[in-house]
Amino acid sequence: HEGHNYDHHHHPDHSHDHEDLGAVKICGDGGSLTGGCQDGLGSMGAADEKEFLWKENDTAQKPVTSTDDDSKPKGYPWTHTTPCFTSPQPDTSICVFTDNNFANGRGASFITTPHRAEYLATTPAFVDQDLVKNINQDLHRTAPSKYEKHQIPGKGMGLIAKVHIHRGDLIMANTPSLMIDYRAFEDLPKEEYRQLQAAAVDQLPDLHREHIMALSTHDGIERTHIERIDKICSTNAFDIDPDSDDETQDHGFYVVFPEIARMNHDCRPNADYYFDHETLTQYIHAIRDISPGEELTLSYINPIMKKRARNKKLNRIWGFQCACPLCTKEQAQVEASDVRIHQIKELVGEFSDWSSDSRATPQLAELVLSLYEQEKLWGSMYEAYTWLALEYNAVGEPWTAVKWANRAVEWGIPVVGPKDGDMEQMRRLIKDPWAHWSWLKRVKVRGGWGKGSEREGDGDDEEE
């Protein structure tokens, strides 16, 4: 854990790295279950950043303070737009942008380029502040919460359910405290981005700042203010992928939500999260029924890994030994679980292969569903339902396809959110399976009727 250094221009010991959750939630290579993500994810090229240029300082040792009003990002009244450091990328810098009025006075700080801050300020959360007025229920205790914070043996603090929580119920939702562009880690020397991180926290409203400073540093070792904030970030941040219309597709965000940060890890968690780019909000929903007294948990890593791999990753990134129920089962049960994980990994690739080579059938999707159930992968069930819907439709069984597509939506919305591309695809299939791209798709490919696949010469075939 200690061996990681920041000189590799990325933050290797940070939570939720892309690779972890990518297989499930990222639109792109192997990401979207339905192939519904048509947009290219490549960077759209350098936009004209000159308009927002800050006065730059070649030494880059001290933050640069702008004196030129024209150089300030337009379009949004940030309460703070400093400090700034010169980026090695041409014509730009990386600064802290704090808005202490955001989300009804909760406040939020962003570390990014002036150009990207300008983009963020055009998102609905900023344009229509009513959207985020009532999102945060925790910090100001505006509603009774479903959980309590408690000391958990061997894990530090954690959250315990106070009431019965049903699968699909919202547990909490929060706007970010700190949202850090990955570019800050890549472009700036360690000392500079650490200064930005500390300023981003220090500039927040008092209550909010205290909340962040009280978060876990994992080891509780005494540190300088700047180092402590760095450790708080690396122990508590989530990785968030860029929005599909954000030009800066090659850089995600590194984000701290202090209330959600109290949730501990379990390899078979009872809750899951997704980020909504319109409201800049992280949503946490129950993925199974939870009884009062149970701890609320998330998986910090891709749960579809064998025990050894899970433990290695948790130990490397967060420095703890996993003692969750799955990791502490008897040897024979752990082995059986690892075999199921192995099978799942072997099989799921078949569903994204729409060539005649694919082994995917409705029966194969039934097998994967069964493996997910046995593994208690409640957060991944929507994937299996999606594959079932597509495979049944692809062999011309519309009613069964619609049945599974409905399940995919029901189980998927709490996990990936209603705006997710896979959810949109499933809604389309439910509405009209015959018009969906998957209709008879396997039959056509396997039947070898050629690309058109409609029987030729059948005069009464209707044009689609």
Ligand SMILES: C[S@@+](CC[C@H](N)C(=O)[O-])C[C@H]1O[C@@H](n2cnc3c(N)ncnc32)[C@H](O)[C@@H]1O
């Ligand atoms: C995001 S914080 C979770 C909340 C934290 N326990 C606290 O006191 O604020 C992550 C840290 O919690 C601890 N932690 C989380 N899950 C754990 C687990 N399953 N077993 C042991 N420690 C865990 C580790 O110290 C980890 O670095």
